[in-house]
Every structure is written in C-alpha cells, then in structure tokens.
Amino acid sequence: MSRVSHIETRIAAIKQLPPLRDIIVQHNLSAKKSLGQNFLLDLNITDKIIREVINHNRKDFSDTTLFEIGPGPGGLTRSILKSDAKKLIALEYDSRAIEALQSLKEAAQGTLEIIQADALKINLMDLSVAPRAIVANLPYNIATPLLINWLKLIRDDENAFQSMSLMFQKEVADRILAKPETKAYGRLSIISQWLCRVSNIYDLPPSAFTPPPKVNSAIVHFIPKELPEDAPDFSAVEKVTATAFNQRRKMIRSSLKEYMPVIEKLGIDPAKRAENLSVEDFLAIAKH
Numbered sequence: 001m002s003r004v005s006h007i008e009t010r011i012a013a014i015k016q017l018p019p020l021r022d023i024i025v026q027h028n029l030s031a032k033k034s035l036g037q038n039f040l041l042d043l044n045i046t047d048k049i050i051r052e053v054i055n056h057n058r059k060d061f062s063d064t065t066l067f068e069i070g071p072g073p074g075g076l077t078r079s080i081l082k083s084d085a086k087k088l089i090a091l092e093y094d095s096r097a098i099e100a101l102q103s104l105k106e107a108a109q110g111t112l113e114i115i116q117a118d119a120l121k122i123n124l125m126d127l128s129v130a131p132r133a134i135v136a137n138l139p140y141n142i143a144t145p146l147l148i149n150w151l152k153l154i155r156d157d158e159n160a161f162q163s164m165s166l167m168f169q170k171e172v173a174d175r176i177l178a179k180p181e182t183k184a185y186g187r188l189s190i191i192s193q194w195l196c197r198v199s200n201i202y203d204l205p206p207s208a209f210t211p212p213p214k215v216n217s218a219i220v221h222f223i224p225k226e227l228p229e230d231a232p233d234f235s236a237v238e239k240v241t242a243t244a245f246n247q248r249r250k251m252i253r254s255s256l257k258e259y260m261p262v263i264e265k266l267g268i269d270p271a272k273r274a275e276n277l278s279v280e281d282f283l284a285i286a287k288h
Contacts, residue, residue: 003062003084006109007082007084009109010081010082010107010108010109010111011081011082013106013107013108013109014078014081014082014104014107014108016107017078017103017104017107018103020039020041020043020073020074020075021041023073023074023100023103024039024041024073024100026100027073027096027097027099027100028096029072029073029094029096029097029100031072031210031211032094035070035093035094035139035141036070036138036139036140036141036142036143037070037072037094037139038137038140038209038210038211038212038213039072039073039075039209039210040075040076040137040208040209040210041073041075041210042075042208043075043078043079045204045208046075046076046078046079047079047082048202049076049079049165049202049219050076050079050080050082050083050135052201052202052219053135053163053165053201053219053221054083055201056163056165056199056201056221057133057162057163057165057221057223058162058163058223059162060084061083061084061085061086061133062084062085062086063086063131064085064086064087064131064132064133064162065085065086065087065088065089065127065128065129065131065132065133066080066085066086066087066088066089066132066133066134066135067088067089067090067091067124067127067132067133067134067135067136068080068088068089068090068091068134068135068136069090069091069119069134069136069138069139069146070091070092070093070094070119070136070137070138070139071090071092071097071101071114072092072094072097072100072137073097073100073101074097074100074101074104076135076136076137077090077101077104077112078104080135081104081107081108081111081112085111086111087111087112087113087128088108088111088112088113089113089114089115089124089127089128090112090113090114090115091115091117091119091122092114092115092116092117093116093117093118093119095116098114098116101114102114115127119142119146120142120145120146120149123153124150124153124161125153125157125160130159130160130162131159131162132160132161132162133161133162133163133164133165134150134161134163134164134165134166135164135165135166136165136166136167137167138166138167138168140168140169140172140213143166143168143169143172144168144172144188147166147168147176147188147192148191150164151191151192151195151196151234152234154195154196154224155195155227155231155233155234156234158224158225158226158227159224160224161222161224162223162224163221163222163223163224164196164221164222165201165219165220165221165222166219166220166222167204167217167218167219167220168217168218168219168220169213169215169216169217169218170203170215170216170217170218171184171215172188173200173217173218173219173220174218175188175189176188176189176192176193176198176220177189177198177199177200177220180275180276180277180278180279181275181276182275183275185275186241186245186248186274186275187238187241187242187245189279190237190241190279190282191234191237191238191241192222193279194225194237194279194282194283195224195225195227196222196223196224196225197222197223197225198220198221198222199220199221200218200219200220200221201219201220201221202218202219203216203217203218203219204216204217204218204219205217230287231283231287232283232286232287233286236286236287237282237283237286239286240256240259240282240285240286241274241282243255243256243258243259244256244274244277244282245274245275247274248273248274248275249273250273251270251271251272251273252268252270252271252272252273252274252277253270253271255273255274256274256285259285262285262288263285265288266281266284266285266288268281268284268285
C-alpha cells in the first residue's frame with residue numbers, strides 16, 4: 001500500500017470511531033482538575049489547529065515523529081493522525097484515558113503509540129530518533145515546567161525538536177511572546193526567544209473546552225534557532241533572569257549588583273530595570 005493510500009485508509013477508520021463525548025461516557029473520563037484536564041472535543045477546532053500548525057512549520061511531518069502530551073479522550077490526537085505524520089507518540093498519565101484511546105490506536109493502524117507516563121519525568125529524545133516535533137494541549141498545571149525542560153534540550157541540541165506547537169493559558173502565552181518594556185516580559189520571554197522563533201498561531205476561548213477553564217488559551221509555535229558556539233549556558237541565563245526579575249521594579253544596579261562589573265563593561269545603563277533590558281543584554285551578561 002502506498003503512503004497516500006495508507007493515510008486515506010487511516011483517516012477513513014478514524015472517521016468511523018464513536019463521537020468523543022460517547023468515548024468519555026463509556027470510560028468514565030470526566031476531566032479531573034487535579035490533572036489539569038480541559039478537553040478539546042470539537043473536531044472542527046482540532047482540525048483547524050493542525051492546519052495552522054502545518055502552515056507555521058518549516059516543513060511537513062512526513063518524516064517526523066510527533067509527540068502529544070495528555071491526549072485525554074483523543075480529540076487533538078484524531079486530527080494529528082489525519083495529517084501526514086510519520087508516527088505519533090502520545091504520553092498520558094491518566095489510566096482512564098489510556099483505555100479510552102485503544103480504539104483510536106487500532107484505527108491508526110500502527111501510526112499511534114501510547115505510553116503511560118509522567119511527561120515531567122521522561123526525556124522525549126530517548127523515545128525516538130530525529131526529526132521530532134511536539135503538538136500538545138498541555139495540562140495547564142505542568143505546562144511551564146514542561147516547556148523549560150524542552151528548552152533545556154534545545155539549548156543542548158538545536159535538532160532536539162523540529163518544532164513545538166504548545167497550548168497554554170493565554171497569560172502564559174503572553175509571557176512567552178512578550179517584548180521588553182511590557183509587564184508580561186520576564187524570564188520565560190527571554191529564555192524562549194533566545195532559543196526559538198516564537199509566534200502565536202491560534203487563540204481559543206474557554207467555550208472551546210470541556211469543562212470550560214476560567215481563562216482564554218493560546219497556541220504558541222516554537223522553531224529552534226541555530227545558536228552561536230559561544231552561546232551561554234542555560235543555567236547562567238536562568239540565574240541572571242531569575243535574579244533580575246525577582247526584583248523587577250528595582251534598577252539593575254540593585255537587582256543585579258553582583259554583576260555590576262560585567263554590566264559596566266558591556267555599557268548597559270545601570271539605572272535601567274529588568275524589563276528595559278533586551279534579550280541580547282541578558283545573554284551578554286550571562287555569557288560573562
């Protein structure tokens with residue numbers, strides 16, 4: 001069977017599956033707040049999300065292993081599997097969802113692998129060879145630590161992931177995308193923008209989810225940058241930014257006083273506050 005025929009057969013099988021709401025009832029898969037679960041059940045929305053992800057990616061996924069974190073009943077999973085992805089590995093902590101995903105695994109005809117695991121404790125690079133990418137509606141209670149873990153991998157290996165398309169609370173997405181001189185600008189902005197080209201590709205209201213969260217959501221697309229050989233260590237950038245933004249209203253002559261010899265050498269105005277410094281300023285301080 002040709003690759004195109006295999007994808008068409010897979011799509012046809014997925015379309016024969018019961019509606020997601022029926023899957024939830026059959027497996028008693030009501031969303032748990034303790035697991036940060038908010039399910040996307042409208043397949044028109046999940047299909048559109050995947051189209052936007054593909055449009056923003058620098059290449060297709062025909063040779064790529066995709067990772068999804070917290071698939072739940074499998075709404076976004078179904079849409080990913082209707083794309084040209086070579087393989088999808090879904091990491092799910094909830095045993096109820098593992099069982100609920102079995103019919104989708106069968107319909108995927110070898111394309112879907114499901115692993116029951118805590119995503120915070122797994123190095124995705126150990127699960128497949130490159131190229132890899134992540135597409136996920138992240139559990140909001142662990143979204144930021146997951147992102148930091150993956151950015152650390154990207155700092156060590158720019159080929160760790162071809163891209164990441166990740167859903168966050170809108171507030172977190174705004175912090176990732178924030179520019180200097182804004183309230184949202186901080187450690188997450190600097191580390192994300194240092195290592196990746198970032199863009200907002202899709203906003204979702206609470207009504208798109210079951211149950212509806214109390215906040216809006218947004219999908220941020222990350223494409224890793226090629227870093228210079230003398231790029232600073234991740235830990236150095238983390239330390240400098242954390243120190244600066246822990247006292248963000250103070251001038252850096254106070255908040256970054258231990259770095260003042262470097263700041264003076266670089267010609268950075270010590271009367272500035274952390275939010276006035278560019279990403280490049282922080283990298284220069286961390287490098288020294």
